Amino acid sequence: MSRSSLHRQVKGGSLPYEDEKFSYVAAVRDDADSPAAVPAANRVIRRPQIRKGMVLLELCAKPEELTRETVTKKRHGDLYRAARDIDWGDAWPPPPPAAP
Secondary structure, eight states: OBOOHHHHHHHTOOSSBOOOOOOOOOOOOOOTTOGGGSOOSEEEOSOOEEETTEEEEEEEEETTEEEEEEEEHHHHTHHHHHHHHOOTTOEESOOOOOOO
């Protein structure tokens, strides 16, 4: 986001843009009767790095525990296809598709 010279002067910045830090909170309603209320085992905390035949994921596994997982095309098949489409903040592994 570009900023005016007055904005730079007030904030004491020298760059014509400002990098703001941000965070988010994910909340879930606790409903014991619903299977959807079970929290995800892992959450993707960074945009997946897609390479030829593999996807690198950085995950939040438990409170204060970060892990990396490599999903390969040969070894993981269906999970590899899901990993290519996963986004930041999504649950990993993805929930199975709903039965018709």
